Amino acid sequence: MLQVQSHLEGVLSQRGERMFKAEIKSETLKSLVYIVSTLVDEVKFSVKPEGMSLKAVDPAHVAMIDLEVSPGAFVSYSADETNLGLDMDKVKSVLKLAGPGNTITMEQDEEKGRLTFRVGNITRRMNLVDTASMGDPHIPNLSPSGIVSIKVDQLQKGIRAAESISDHIALMADSEGFELSCEGDTDYASLRMEGSELESLKVSSKVRSLYPLDYFSNIIRAIPAGTSVDVEIDNDYPVKLAFKLADGEIDVTYLLAPRIESE
Amino acid sequence: MLQVQSHLEGVLSQRGERMFKAEIKSETLKSLVYIVSTLVDEVKFSVKPEGMSLKAVDPAHVAMIDLEVSPGAFVSYSADETNLGLDMDKVKSVLKLAGPGNTITMEQDEEKGRLTFRVGNITRRMNLVDTASMGDPHIPNLSPSGIVSIKVDQLQKGIRAAESISDHIALMADSEGFELSCEGDTDYASLRMEGSELESLKVSSKVRSLYPLDYFSNIIRAIPAGTSVDVEIDNDYPVKLAFKLADGEIDVTYLLAPRIESE
Amino acid sequence: MLQVQSHLEGVLSQRGERMFKAEIKSETLKSLVYIVSTLVDEVKFSVKPEGMSLKAVDPAHVAMIDLEVSPGAFVSYSADETNLGLDMDKVKSVLKLAGPGNTITMEQDEEKGRLTFRVGNITRRMNLVDTASMGDPHIPNLSPSGIVSIKVDQLQKGIRAAESISDHIALMADSEGFELSCEGDTDYASLRMEGSELESLKVSSKVRSLYPLDYFSNIIRAIPAGTSVDVEIDNDYPVKLAFKLADGEIDVTYLLAPRIESE
Numbered sequence: 001m002l003q004v005q006s007h008l009e010g011v012l013s014q015r016g017e018r019m020f021k022a023e024i025k026s027e028t029l030k031s032l033v034y035i036v037s038t039l040v041d042e043v044k045f046s047v048k049p050e051g052m053s054l055k056a057v058d059p060a061h062v063a064m065i066d067l068e069v070s071p072g073a074f075v076s077y078s079a080d081e082t083n084l085g086l087d088m089d090k091v092k093s094v095l096k097l098a099g100p101g102n103t104i105t106m107e108q109d110e111e112k113g114r115l116t117f118r119v120g121n122i123t124r125r126m127n128l129v130d131t132a133s134m135g136d137p138h139i140p141n142l143s144p145s146g147i148v149s150i151k152v153d154q155l156q157k158g159i160r161a162a163e164s165i166s167d168h169i170a171l172m173a174d175s176e177g178f179e180l181s182c183e184g185d186t187d188y189a190s191l192r193m194e195g196s197e198l199e200s201l202k203v204s205s206k207v208r209s210l211y212p213l214d215y216f217s218n219i220i221r222a223i224p225a226g227t228s229v230d231v232e233i234d235n236d237y238p239v240k241l242a243f244k245l246a247d248g249e250i251d252v253t254y255l256l257a258p259r260i261e262s263e
Numbered sequence: 264m265l266q267v268q269s270h271l272e273g274v275l276s277q278r279g280e281r282m283f284k285a286e287i288k289s290e291t292l293k294s295l296v297y298i299v300s301t302l303v304d305e306v307k308f309s310v311k312p313e314g315m316s317l318k319a320v321d322p323a324h325v326a327m328i329d330l331e332v333s334p335g336a337f338v339s340y341s342a343d344e345t346n347l348g349l350d351m352d353k354v355k356s357v358l359k360l361a362g363p364g365n366t367i368t369m370e371q372d373e374e375k376g377r378l379t380f381r382v383g384n385i386t387r388r389m390n391l392v393d394t395a396s397m398g399d400p401h402i403p404n405l406s407p408s409g410i411v412s413i414k415v416d417q418l419q420k421g422i423r424a425a426e427s428i429s430d431h432i433a434l435m436a437d438s439e440g441f442e443l444s445c446e447g448d449t450d451y452a453s454l455r456m457e458g459s460e461l462e463s464l465k466v467s468s469k470v471r472s473l474y475p476l477d478y479f480s481n482i483i484r485a486i487p488a489g490t491s492v493d494v495e496i497d498n499d500y501p502v503k504l505a506f507k508l509a510d511g512e513i514d515v516t517y518l519l520a521p522r523i524e525s526e
Numbered sequence: 527m528l529q530v531q532s533h534l535e536g537v538l539s540q541r542g543e544r545m546f547k548a549e550i551k552s553e554t555l556k557s558l559v560y561i562v563s564t565l566v567d568e569v570k571f572s573v574k575p576e577g578m579s580l581k582a583v584d585p586a587h588v589a590m591i592d593l594e595v596s597p598g599a600f601v602s603y604s605a606d607e608t609n610l611g612l613d614m615d616k617v618k619s620v621l622k623l624a625g626p627g628n629t630i631t632m633e634q635d636e637e638k639g640r641l642t643f644r645v646g647n648i649t650r651r652m653n654l655v656d657t658a659s660m661g662d663p664h665i666p667n668l669s670p671s672g673i674v675s676i677k678v679d680q681l682q683k684g685i686r687a688a689e690s691i692s693d694h695i696a697l698m699a700d701s702e703g704f705e706l707s708c709e710g711d712t713d714y715a716s717l718r719m720e721g722s723e724l725e726s727l728k729v730s731s732k733v734r735s736l737y738p739l740d741y742f743s744n745i746i747r748a749i750p751a752g753t754s755v756d757v758e759i760d761n762d763y764p765v766k767l768a769f770k771l772a773d774g775e776i777d778v779t780y781l782l783a784p785r786i787e788s789e
Contacts, residue, residue, distance in 0.1 A: 090450070097424050121456055122424045127449040161623050161648045186653040187616070193647055353713070360687050384719055385687045390712040 020108040023075035026098035037088035038218040044131040045084040066253040073249035085129030144234035146173040146207040149199035152223040158191035174206040209258040281345045283371035286338035289361035300351035301481040307394040308347040320400045329516040336512035348392030407497035409436040409470040412462035415486040421454035437469040472521040546634035549601035552624035563614035564744040570657040571610040583663045592779040599775035611655030670760035672699040672733040675725035678749040684717035700732040735784040
């Protein structure tokens with residue numbers, strides 16, 4: 001019987017009828033969507049039997065994101081190799097139909113280029129976005145020399161303090177601790193954390209860079225409370241934020257270009 | 264003594280000094296006002312010793328409402344025959360002064376054409392709206408062939424799913440179940456309930472009509488959570504929504520014209 | 527050792543390096559800031575070893591405020607004689623960084639004309655506002671003949687009832703009770719409290735004045751729930767509101783000019 005099924009799937013596959021069907025907790029889909037939509041409105045997910053992934057650059061080419069979702073992030077997952085072009089705003093409208101703890105079913109109907117979501121007795125179908133014009137951006141393999149592990153809640157606190165002071169935020173780490181600071185013409189705000197208040201601190205010499213506050217703020221706000229974030233910085237160098245969602249089943253890497261201070 | 268009082272009331276009544284005085288729970292007045300104000304801003308209540316009633320048509324003549332309030336909906340009720348012209352926004356401002364469980368007293372001072380509300384130690388008096396130009400719309404006696412009884416919470420869920428997909432919503436019932444659906448150029452949403460999930464289902468053959476989503480959405484949102492609604496539909500026919508408020512003491516019938524789909 | 531410290535402080539003081547350093551509960555700073563900002567955006571606090579004070583008149587010269595903050599309002603307080611020019615909106619942004627129960631540290635760095643706030647591991651520094659052009663308004667010593675003590679919650683209820691009826695509110699007291707009322711062309715609202723419902727009532731003869739609703743409403747809304755307010759009125763005379771914040775350690779007097787009704 002199983003042999004017959006396997007044979008049939010092979011035949012379907014040859015006929016180009018690729019398949020994607022998955023169930024996911026609404027909280028998991030939500031955290032994923034909110035992270036991605038800080039950067040882009042429409043995305044291409046690369047779907048494979050061993051999981052989904054996404055690489056995207058924002059329209060201004062200031063930040064990029066690399067996301068790996070393992071099948072373990074789903075309640076159930078079954079996929080051939082395919083691409084899913086998704087409009088993040090529409091997926092957010094599906095999330096509003098789900099309560100906490102609800103499971104959302106997603107199923108592709110590739111011939112018609114559509115994705116169908118199901119939440120309880122609600123069916124929500126949408127056309128997939130054309131992915132032909134969406135490239136696969138190369139995510140550079142950066143190795144900043146300072147690495148700080150910190151709860152995102154602390155970073156969120158620092159961002160609140162920086163609001164309306166300047167358009168940029170400085171991240172600084174030395175062997176003693178980590179600091180976010182923001183300096184305007186008449187105002188200044190900073191959040192300073194000593195090594196003992198951090199989850200870990202690996203810095204050989206003092207490193208410091210300046211970043212656009214709006215980008216940094218948007219990604220930090222989208223990370224669920226309680227998440228540990230690896231903040232990797234260097235002098236006048238991109239910041240790399242690495243964190244996990246869904247009990248470690250989703251890996252996120254976020255890169256943000258520095259603003260080089262003119263002398 | 265009672266005879267004297269009765270005699271005096273008779274005299275007052277002959278002199279045209281008609282009387283309306285009632286006490287009502289703030290929750291009851293609120294549910295009534297929110298239902299009516301989905302359709303019209305100013306209304307004429309017909310007051311009689313045996314209860315109040317209201318018939319109103321919206322300015323675009325797309326929907327109408329028929330409301331019967333029995334004296335049992337009030338904490339106390341005492342009325343001669345009269346009309347009350349009320350501005351719904353002003354009554355809403357009175358509701359904001361009352362907390363849950365508060366009783367609101369209403370008393371007409373007909374000579375001066377005013378209504379006085381009392382909530383605790385607050386007095387709020389307003390001029391009555393002139394009802395001379397307000398007709399008594401005829402509410403047609405429709406008998407759609409499909410009748411579905413359903414908790415309003417389910418309808419509210421269906422409306423959330425339909426948002427921003429199309430301007431119209433289709434209601435469909437067959438012998439198996441009931442369905443709300445909404446179809447746009449690229450998107451589709453539906454809520455499907457089998458007979459076992461409904462409170463009752465009386466449908467001989469499949470019936471389906473299309474309605475303007477904004478009207479349907481406004482009335483459904485105004486119905487208190489937990490209320491059972493009789494949804495009566497037919498093919499390309501007005502929908503009739505019938506439900507009770509205030510432990511059955513208020514009877515509401517709402518009619519909404521269909522949009523006839525052009526072939 | 528203490529002698530040396532004392533000597534050093536004396537030397538610093540002779541060099542004109544005046545000092546202000548205080549710790550305050552976020553709730554206390556918040557109540558103070560919200561009261562003051564109903565009237566003015568930028569203020570001059572007069573700081574002395576025995577406490578802080580503020581006298582301010584609103585730009586339209588309709589209302590004035592007199593505020594006395596004793597050192598007991600602070601967790602710790604240490605000050606030479608100086609002035610602090612503060613932008614209320616910026617202090618509000620500091621309050622947003624503090625949770626309930628948090629202590630906020632304020633420290634002046636007079637040479638550089640700046641004030642530094644600290645909340646946990648956050649540092650927020652701002653330039654002081656120039657106080658040279660800010661006068662010391664004379665607060666007249668009024669003695670209205672009617673004095674009513676009342677919980678601010680009652681006044682807040684009366685203001686909600688008066689909304690959108692008229693631009694003015696009448697305060698009236700007689701030997702029996704106290705009344706707020708508002709009369710428009712078609713609408714009327716009042717809150718009436720008998721003597722037994724008030725905390726105290728000292729009125730020899732009936733007194734009544736009319737006040738601008740927006741000013742009265744703004745100050746009443748800014749007073750924390752549960753606060754007892756002395757409302758002092760007379761005929762066509764300013765109203766004096768006197769109340770205490772922070773367990774009696776902050777004394778507030780607020781005066782509001784009447785609107786003289788033309789005959």
